[in-house]
Amino acid sequence: MEKIIEFKNVSFKYxxxxxxxINDLTIDFYEGQFTCVLGHNGSGKSTMAKxxxxxxxxxxxxxxxxxxxxxxxxxxxxxxxxxGMVFQNPDNQIVATIVEDDVAFGPENLGVPPEEIRKxxxxxxxxxxxxxxxxxxPHKLSGGQKQRVxxxxxxxxxxxxxxxxxxxxxxxxxxxxEVMSALMRLKSELGMTIILVTHFMDEAVNADRVVxxxxxxxxxxxxxxxxxSHTEDLKKIGLSVPKPLELxxxxxxxxxxxxxxxxTEDAFLEAFRSLI
Amino acid sequence: MSVLxxxxxxxxxxxxxxxxxxxxxxxxxxxxLGEIVGVIGHTGSGKSTLLQxxxxxxxxxSGEILFEDENxxxxxxxxxxxxxxxxxxxxxxxxxxxxxxxxxDIAFGPKNMGLSESEIKERVLESIKFVxxxxxxxNKSPFDLSGGEKRRVxxxxxxxxxxxxxxxxxxxxxxxxxxxxxxxxxxxSYNKTTNSTVIFVSHNMDDVAxxxxxxxxxxxxxxxxxxxxxxxxxxxxxxxxLGLDVPEITRVFLKLHEAGFDVPxxxxxxxxxxxxxxxxxxxxxxxx
Numbered sequence: 001m002e003k004i005i006e007f008k009n010v011s012f013k014y015x016x017x018x019x020x021x022i023n024d025l026t027i028d029f030y031e032g033q034f035t036c037v038l039g040h041n042g043s044g045k046s047t048m049a050k051x052x053x054x055x056x057x058x059x060x061x062x063x064x065x066x067x068x069x070x071x072x073x074x075x076x077x078x079x080x081x082x083x084g085m086v087f088q089n090p091d092n093q094i095v096a097t098i099v100e101d102d103v104a105f106g107p108e109n110l111g112v113p114p115e116e117i118r119k120x121x122x123x124x125x126x127x128x129x130x131x132x133x134x135x136x137x138p139h140k141l142s143g144g145q146k147q148r149v150x151x152x153x154x155x156x157x158x159x160x161x162x163x164x165x166x167x168x169x170x171x172x173x174x175x176x177x178e179v180m181s182a183l184m185r186l187k188s189e190l191g192m193t194i195i196l197v198t199h200f201m202d203e204a205v206n207a208d209r210v211v212x213x214x215x216x217x218x219x220x221x222x223x224x225x226x227x228x229s230h231t232e233d234l235k236k237i238g239l240s241v242p243k244p245l246e247l248x249x250x251x252x253x254x255x256x257x258x259x260x261x262x263x264t265e266d267a268f269l270e271a272f273r274s275l276i
Numbered sequence: 277m278s279v280l281x282x283x284x285x286x287x288x289x290x291x292x293x294x295x296x297x298x299x300x301x302x303x304x305x306x307x308x309l310g311e312i313v314g315v316i317g318h319t320g321s322g323k324s325t326l327l328q329x330x331x332x333x334x335x336x337x338s339g340e341i342l343f344e345d346e347n348x349x350x351x352x353x354x355x356x357x358x359x360x361x362x363x364x365x366x367x368x369x370x371x372x373x374x375x376x377x378x379x380x381d382i383a384f385g386p387k388n389m390g391l392s393e394s395e396i397k398e399r400v401l402e403s404i405k406f407v408x409x410x411x412x413x414x415n416k417s418p419f420d421l422s423g424g425e426k427r428r429v430x431x432x433x434x435x436x437x438x439x440x441x442x443x444x445x446x447x448x449x450x451x452x453x454x455x456x457x458x459x460x461x462x463x464x465s466y467n468k469t470t471n472s473t474v475i476f477v478s479h480n481m482d483d484v485a486x487x488x489x490x491x492x493x494x495x496x497x498x499x500x501x502x503x504x505x506x507x508x509x510x511x512x513x514x515x516x517x518l519g520l521d522v523p524e525i526t527r528v529f530l531k532l533h534e535a536g537f538d539v540p541x542x543x544x545x546x547x548x549x550x551x552x553x554x555x556x557x558x559x560x561x562x563x564x
Contacts, residue, residue: 040452041424088450096506160369169450171317172479173521199452202524238454243524243546250550256557263525265531272532276560 001030004161004193005052005083010061011216012047021047023216024061029195034187035178036195036224038205039213040238045197048213049165052195055084066160084154088166090146091139099141099149100125100134106157119158124152128182144168144175148182155186156199161193162186168200176200193200201228201242205263212239225261244268277362280308280330280362280441281472284339287325299325301497302339307441312467312474314484314505317494318519323445323477324367326494330443331362342441359391363439367446370426373418378429385437401434407462419555424455428462435466442466444476453533456480460487481523485509485544486543493518494508510542525549 012022021044029035029052039045050056051063054070063143068075068133084106087093096102103121112120117162124165125131128148133141138149147167154162164183168176180203186192204210210227214237220227228234228241231249240246248262248271258271287300300322317323328334329341332348332355341348341358348358363385366372375381381404386396404413407428413421418429427447435442447463448456464487467474473506478484484491484505491508493501495518501508509515510529512522522530529543529552539556543549 041450042422091387114310144319166447166450169331172519173481174318174519201453235454238452240453244528246546247525247528247549247553250546254550254554256553268528269531269535272537273535276557 001032003028003032004066006062006067007048007051008062008064010051010058010063012044012051012056012059019203021216022051022058025217027211027218027221029058029161030192031193032187032191033209034183034194035196035205035209035211036207037195037198037213038201038204038239043213043237044211044216045165046165047216049082049085049197051194052161052163053085054079056084080159081157082160084157084162086147086150086154086162086164086167088169090143090150090170093150093153094138094146096163097137098134099136099138101129102138102149103152103156104132106153110157119154120156120158125149126150127155127185129178142175143171144178147175147179151179151182151186155192159192161195163195163197165197166199167196168198168203169269176203180206201240202219204228205242212237224263228263229260233238277309278342279309279344280307281305281342281345282329282339283342285326285336285341286338287329287330287334287336298497300329303494303497303499305492305499305502306341307473307475308484309440310467310471311471311489312464312476312487313490313492314488315475315477316479316484316520321355322497323347323494325497327364327443327445327475327477330441331364333364343367360385362435362441362443363434363437363441365431365434365442365444365447367449368427369430369434370418370423373426373430373433375412378416378418378421379414380430382414382433382436384390385433389437399436399438400432403436404429406435406466407432408458420435424451427451427459431459431462438470439472441473441475444474446477446479448478448480456483463487481509481521482544483527485523493520505544506542509544512541517530 004070007025007027010022010025011020013020052065054076057071061091063070068079095105100121103124104117107117107120107144125134130148168179183194187194205224210224211218214264231241235275242263244265245262248258262268262271282303282305285300285303288298315323343358343361346354348354374383379400380402383396386399410429430537448459463474491505492499515522523544529539529541530541533541540552543552
């Protein structure tokens with residue numbers, strides 16, 4: 001897989017703080033991969049996300065996004081054409097008064113011809129399942145719908161990578177599901193690279209890769225089942241593991257070994273069957 | 277004993293315009309002294325509208341709110357009494373911090389109650405301790421704190437008024453798992469030590485299962501379920517239909533049950549789940 005984002009010995013601190021939020025971080029992200037970034041509040045995960053598309057610049061070290069050094073101001077536009085970002089609060093990122101105008105905002109700014117914009121907007125709204133709402137007013141949509149419009153905005157710019165900073169934190173369960181299934185479609189249908197920062201362990205179980213941040217460094221990096229096998233260590237740094245796995249590990253203590261790859265209820269059922 | 281009662285409450289937004297939306301359509305419910313009530317419902321079900329009526333931020337179009345058996349809108353004094361007696365903590369309360377120090381921010385409520393300097397100080401110290409922060413924080417600016425600390429300060433600002441009823445709108449939203457559990461423990465211990473009533477809205481069914489004595493489910497401006505955690509959560513398929521979820525562990529048991537295993541489906545926590553599966557496995561051994 002091709003390396004598209006590269007962090008090399010990156011440190012970062014906010015100007016009014018004493019400590020580095022990101023501390024000598026070296027990590028790569030690859031094309032087409034769905035990566036989930038976990039970490040407790042203050043672990044540096046959102047700061048890392050913002051370093052990817054030049055919202056934050058490293059205090060020392062170097063971030064390269066699609067071949068462009070993020071510290072060089074001239075690269076900003078090219079980086080943002082490649083990396084789209086979706087934030088936590090659905091109300092903070094919608095600019096237009098009609099859904100399709102909002103999705104068209106990005107490509108318009110890039111100078112894309114009108115016919116092409118029309119095509120891109122329709123396709124983007126279809127993939128996030130918001131096409132039927134294209135003429136609605138954004139402020140009357142639910143949180144999950146607004147987040148999907150924001151995602152469509154990034155798709156319409158034909159970014160190759162989308163970074164989402166806790167996009168479901170303010171949503172109800174239905175909204176969370178809608179956003180997650182839209183993300184799965186971006187991966188399967190468009191082959192987009194997705195970097196999802198989240199607190200919800202269950203959102204990480206379908207990722208290709210899970211990165212756990214703690215105190216500005218990467219503590220764990222691997223497949224979901226590799227990372228979640230460090231149950232006790234994860235708890236120590238303020239995280240939890242998916243509940244089916246927690247239950248399986250509790251049973252293991254009593255002598256019933258279901259294995260450590262129990263991330264979903266389906267996996268639990270299968271392991272339980274073979275135990276009996 | 278009921279401390280707060282809602283009787284036939286109706287409320288609509290944009291009333292008298294073509295955009296009128298009925299937010300509450302005749303809601304009646306009693307909240308008892310010392311209980312923790314979890315309120316669930318999907319976005320737009322009327323949860324927040326109900327909450328804002330509980331301490332008089334919204335005025336009912338019809339129906340009434342009784343705080344300690346007195347209609348809160350019967351006089352100016354009764355509204356005022358209700359505003360101090362029912363403490364409301366909004367979603368993301370850390371966005372409402374505004375004073376220059378943590379002390380001033382927590383003291384804002386008690387000051388408005390007209391308490392003496394020494395009483396105010398006492399309340400601030402008590403509240404900051406309650407939310408698990410040390411006195412060192414009192415001279416800091418609230419804007420220099422982390423998100424989790426800010427939220428604790430904001431909650432301290434409400435409990436410093438010693439409300440008989442503490443109302444919280446999604447208190448754990450956006451917190452990491454440990455921060456979430458800490459906050460739930462704090463709410464539970466506030467409830468136990470002060471014997472106050474706690475009403476909290478949550479999207480997280482696991483949170484509700486962990487601390488609530490009773491659950492209200494709102495849908496389309498009506499209360500559609502009102503019962504203990506087991507009573508409400510056992511209606512898994514109905515909850516899913518209402519756009520709600522069931523706890524992760526319950527999903528595991530529903531799955532096992534569907535696959536023909538003779539296990540209960542009213543299981544909500546890991547510890548309970550472990551017990552139920554061990555029972556099942558031991559039973560299996562006896563039969564085999």
